[in-house]
Amino acid sequence: MAKRTSSTSKFGGSKSSRPRSTSRPSRTISSSVSRPSGSRPKRGQSRSKPSTMPASRQATVSRPTTAATDANAQRLAALQTNWQRVAGMMALTSLFDTLDDVTGNLDTITHRLGDVRARGYRFGRDWEDRVDQLNDRWPGQHSQATRLLQNEQRTFQRASSEVDQLLQRAARNAGLISSAESRIRSLESSARSAETRVRQTFDATTKQLGELQQEVAGAQFVLDAMDGASFELYPDEHAYAACNCTWVSDQQEPEGLLFLTDARLIFEQRQEIAKRKILFITTEKELIQEKLWESPVGAVVELEAEDEKAFLRRKEMLTLRFSERTREIPGDITLQLKGTDNETWRGLIRSAKSGQIETDRFGAPAPEEQLSAEVTQEAVEDEGELPTICPNCNAPLPAIFKGMQQVSCDYCGTTVNV
Numbered sequence: 371m372a373k374r375t376s377s378t379s380k381f382g383g384s385k386s387s388r389p390r391s392t393s394r395p396s397r398t399i400s401s402s403v404s405r406p407s408g409s410r411p412k413r414g415q416s417r418s419k420p421s422t423m424p425a426s427r428q429a430t431v432s433r434p435t436t437a438a439t440d441a442n443a444q445r446l447a448a449l450q451t452n453w454q455r456v457a458g459m460m461a462l463t464s465l466f467d468t469l470d471d472v473t474g475n476l477d478t479i480t481h482r483l484g485d486v487r488a489r490g491y492r493f494g495r496d497w498e499d500r501v502d503q504l505n506d507r508w509p510g511q512h513s514q515a516t517r518l519l520q521n522e523q524r525t526f527q528r529a530s531s532e533v534d535q536l537l538q539r540a541a542r543n544a545g546l547i548s549s550a551e552s553r554i555r556s557l558e559s560s561a562r563s564a565e566t567r568v569r570q571t572f573d574a575t576t577k578q579l580g581e582l583q584q585e586v587a588g589a590q591f592v593l594d595a596m597d598g599a600s601f602e603l604y605p606d607e608h609a610y611a612a613c614n615c616t617w618v619s620d621q622q623e624p625e626g627l628l629f630l631t632d633a634r635l636i637f638e639q640r641q642e643i644a645k646r647k648i649l650f651i652t653t654e655k656e657l658i659q660e661k662l663w664e665s666p667v668g669a670v671v672e673l674e675a676e677d678e679k680a681f682l683r684r685k686e687m688l689t690l691r692f693s694e695r696t697r698e699i700p701g702d703i704t705l706q707l708k709g710t711d712n713e714t715w716r717g718l719i720r721s722a723k724s725g726q727i728e729t730d731r732f733g734a735p736a737p738e739e740q741l742s743a744e745v746t747q748e749a750v751e752d753e754g755e756l757p758t759i760c761p762n763c764n765a766p767l768p769a770i771f772k773g774m775q776q777v778s779c780d781y782c783g784t785t786v787n788v
Contacts, residue, residue, distance in 0.1 A: 442544040459561040460526040522564040619704035636664040675712035688712040
């Protein structure tokens with residue numbers, strides 16, 4: 371039998387026969403792991419005293435500083451955006467565009483005026499003189515405005531560089547934000563003042579040019595309207611003005627054009643009427659165009675202008691009353707004018723009725739010269755008498771008003787030329 375040997379430990383225990391590893395893995399402790407609450411610190415390590423301030427109180431201490439920083443950042447961002455707008459004003463580039471527009475508009479109005487004369491418009495006696503005056507003085511005004519603009523720009527360029535530097539410093543020092551805001555406000559006011567000074571050198575020209583453009587545009591409108599009219603003018607009759615309107619006192623309320631000549635008022639219906647519909651959708655339209663009424667301008671005895679307020683706009687209402695009713699004049703007429711105002715048209719009709727528009731005829735002498743010529747003519751010869759009795763039946767003829775070319779006898783129907 372083999373002899374079994376065993377070894378005992380010094381303390382009486384038996385030693386294991388299992389082989390023991392010669393190397394032991396080192397145990398490491400990560401510093402990111404926090405010590406559990408209540409654990410005892412190592413020897414030599416000081417125990418920190420826990421804070422007695424609530425966590426909510428600690429957060430509140432840091433909030434004012436953070437909130438102030440955020441507010442300053444927002445304030446500076448808004449200031450920089452505003453500065454971009456003001457810097458654009460200080461460049462004054464819009465004024466250079468305005469000067470170019472005036473130059474172009476003067477060229478355009480010259481061509482448009484020549485066009486309306488070629489088409490036969492016989493009013494606007496002083497239009498050519500006004501265009502010549504504008505063209506004569508515009509080069510000098512353009513040069514003066516350009517010099518002033520360049521001087522203002524040089525001044526603003528220096529001020530702009532100063533503000534840019536101030537904003538850069540304000541980004542590092544919030545205490546300068548108020549100074550930058552005040553400086554930008556001052557420059558905005560200066561830019562507006564500079565623009566006013568420059569515009570004053572040619573404001574009168576732009577205003578007069580705008581008025582002339584509006585008058586010539588009105589002449590173009592009436593000529594275009596007459597080109598497609600369903601009626602003819604008398605040989606010595608000339609169109610003066612026209613506008614879109616609705617005859618609201620008629621039950622049908624037709625839409626069309628009101629024409630004013632040196633002799634008559636004429637309303638022509640021009641309206642597209644739905645001819646065919648499918649499920650409330652118009653698939654076919656028909657143009658209705660016909661003269662509905664006319665009147666000699668001398669027969670208008672009263673004009674009432676009224677503004678009726680409507681949703682987001684107002685209605686320009688004009689009521690016409692005539693000295694007598696005929697088949698051509700169906701009583702009082704109320705019109706809603708479009709694209710113009712009733713006071714302007716009331717003045718136009720009165721001017722035509724009184725004959726004042728004759729002084730505005732193209733090629734006519736100045737008003738004072740015309741008055742002198744009329745007085746001289748009246749002294750030389752008496753004005754021809756208008757017919758009052760029918761040459762056929764000797765019955766009294768109807769009243770004759772300015773603008774009438776003929777009158778018909780109510781008894782026998784004889785037509786008498788006026």
